[in-house]
Amino acid sequence: MSTDFLSRIVQQKGREISKGRKVISESRLAEAARQRSDFRPFFDPLARPGAAGVNIIAEVKRASPSKGDIRADLDAAKTAAQYERGGAAAVSVLTDATYFKGHLDDLKAARSACRLPVLRKEFIISRYQVYEAAAAGADAILLIARILSPEKLAQLYNLCRTLGMDALVEIHTPEDARMVAACGARLVGINNRNLSTFETDIAVAMDLVSRLGPGQVPVAASGIAGPEDIRRNLSAGIFNFLVGESIVRSDAPSRFIRLLTGASSVDP
Numbered sequence: 001m002s003t004d005f006l007s008r009i010v011q012q013k014g015r016e017i018s019k020g021r022k023v024i025s026e027s028r029l030a031e032a033a034r035q036r037s038d039f040r041p042f043f044d045p046l047a048r049p050g051a052a053g054v055n056i057i058a059e060v061k062r063a064s065p066s067k068g069d070i071r072a073d074l075d076a077a078k079t080a081a082q083y084e085r086g087g088a089a090a091v092s093v094l095t096d097a098t099y100f101k102g103h104l105d106d107l108k109a110a111r112s113a114c115r116l117p118v119l120r121k122e123f124i125i126s127r128y129q130v131y132e133a134a135a136a137g138a139d140a141i142l143l144i145a146r147i148l149s150p151e152k153l154a155q156l157y158n159l160c161r162t163l164g165m166d167a168l169v170e171i172h173t174p175e176d177a178r179m180v181a182a183c184g185a186r187l188v189g190i191n192n193r194n195l196s197t198f199e200t201d202i203a204v205a206m207d208l209v210s211r212l213g214p215g216q217v218p219v220a221a222s223g224i225a226g227p228e229d230i231r232r233n234l235s236a237g238i239f240n241f242l243v244g245e246s247i248v249r250s251d252a253p254s255r256f257i258r259l260l261t262g263a264s265s266v267d268p
């Protein structure tokens, strides 16, 4: 299923957007989005290392295209509260239903259950989804360079910032890094996972971080299994980590997040 996963999911998002427009128009969503005034800063807590030297964006992730079910019965609200107790800097919520068993309602539930800023983790290709995210309570959205043209990336990034949200703009290759520099993104997710092959290599973020501009803050995403991975990234100058599967699979998510954030102060 992996080789053309991205083109299939982009087509699927197109169909979801067309269906969504029949239920609620873009102009109504835009109006709801513009009425928001309660955004929680997403960029600020990630702009510098937290007290323990590491910031964790903890993900609500029930399933994935590469692994199938991870924890299919995950309760988004309880999980977000556990993440906050563990000291996470932010929460990421996957809202795709088909491959991740997520929903926008998970984002609403997670945000209501904690005081942390919440990222909508989605395959965003249209203004419609940006308005939808803001109207649903997102504080930030994911924009994946690989699935957008430079013009579209700039358009969606500017819309998101105008509405008052932050964006995590995701790269995986040097070409993506060039495109993201041009759009002015300040928070750059470097995905260790190739979204076509699903191959994950934590050296990707450590290699690509040198391609970011001076004002860009990196977030290493995917494949972070434990404190040793965090320590390796810290030595490359990365202090933000987006972590899903290893936290969700752990017996005690709060404790596991504390273990990750404490990685910089524990001797290997």
Ligand SMILES: O=C(O)c1ccccc1NCC(=O)[C@H](O)[C@H](O)COP(=O)(O)O
Residues within 6 Å of the ligand: 005, 059, 061, 064, 065, 066, 067, 191, 193, 195, 198, 221, 222, 223, 224, 242, 243, 244, 245, 246
């Ligand atoms: O997780 C996947 O298998 C996946 C496959 C294709 C596109 C996206 C995918 N995941 C979305 C994510 O970005 C991850 O959930 C996130 O980076 C956390 O990764 P991990 O810590 O490895 O669960």
